[in-house]
Amino acid sequence: MKLVSWNVNGLRACVNKGFLDYFNAVDADIFCIQESKLQEGQISLELSEEYSQYWNYAVKKGYSGTAIFTRMKPLSVRYGIEEDEEPEGRIITLEFDTFYIVTVYTPNAKRDLARLDYRLExxxxxxxxxxxxxxxxxxxxCGDLNVAHQAMDLKNPKSNEGNSGFTPQERGKMTQLLDSGFVDSFRHLYPDRTDAYSWWSYMPKIRERNVGWRIDYFLVSSRLGSLITDAHIDSQIMGSDHCPVILEIEDIHV
Structure with a gap:
């Protein structure tokens, strides 16, 4: 089973930069996106009829938003954490026979950390x-978790200490999540790999020099760790300031 996650940072713009070419070439069973920045009816995405589409739109126009495109028919679909509590369109959960998949766009703490308290709650x-x-x-x-968990997950950890996405509080929440029974699929296979990033600033030459952060993840329940066959980052794929991340995992039998 192949799963892909990509923060497209505006799906309409990404479609104009090759999104559908990549979508068709990668041939995923489940493909998740974050930051669609769409309202209902603003795009008609012409995917193969094999795929069902599930969208969660933010109330605010041009902001946030998530979607899942899946070949596998879910048993149920849920938007947000609690009913009627998803104004920012950040979460979609699909339930299948033997597992759930959750795509998420985690709130950004903001450059001045004005939203850090909200983020932690x-x-x-x-x-x-x-x-x-x-x-x-x-x-x-899967999704953009807006945190570089370890120092090896960004190019310049010293100069970024305390900055949004690399505060002790945000990193601590990621540690807490993993310690509660989840596995970072990429680090599970590549515990020491450096220079592996999924986001780069749009500033000149930054991506060319690979001055990036790894903030896009596939996490899995710990008991699925042994089923992971590959986890990789398609860093050569353009179209967004993020690149796609991929999880390949054996079929899940419970």
């Missing part, structure tokens, strides 16, 4: 939600 609620799901069947979580 949100992290606690999100973790509890994942643990509730995990008590029923295994969970795969």
């Amino acid at each position: 949100w992290e606690d609620r999100f973790r509890e939600y994942l643990l509730q799901l995990d008590s029923v069947k295994p969970v795969i979580i």
Whole structure:
């Protein structure tokens, strides 16, 4: 089973930069996006009829938003953590026979950390939600988690200490999530790999010099760790300031 996650940072712009070519070439069973920046009816995405499309739009125009395109028919679909509590369109959960998949666009703490307290409270609620799901069947979580967990997950950790996405509080929440029963699929296979990033600033020459951050993830319930066959970052794929990340995992039998 192949799963792909990509923060497209505006799907309409990304479609004009080759999104569909990549989508068709990668041939994923489940393809998740974040930051669609769309309202309902603003795009008609012409995918193969094999794929069902599930969209979660933010109330605010041109902001946030997530979607999942899947060949596999889900048993149920849920938007947000609690009912009627998803104004920013950040979460979609699909339930299948033997697992859940959750795509998420984690709130950014903002450059001046003005949203850090909200972010930390949100992290606690999100973790509890994942643990509730995990008590029923295994969970795969993917998306832009807006944090570089370890120093090796960004090019310049010293100069970024305390900055949004690399505060001790945000990194601590990621540690807490992993310690509660989840595995970072990329680090599971490549515990020491450096210079592996999924986001780069649009500033000149930054991506060319690979001055990046790894903030896009596939996490899985710990009991799925042995089923991971590959986890990689398609860093050569353009179209966004993020690149796609991929998880390949054996079929899940519970």
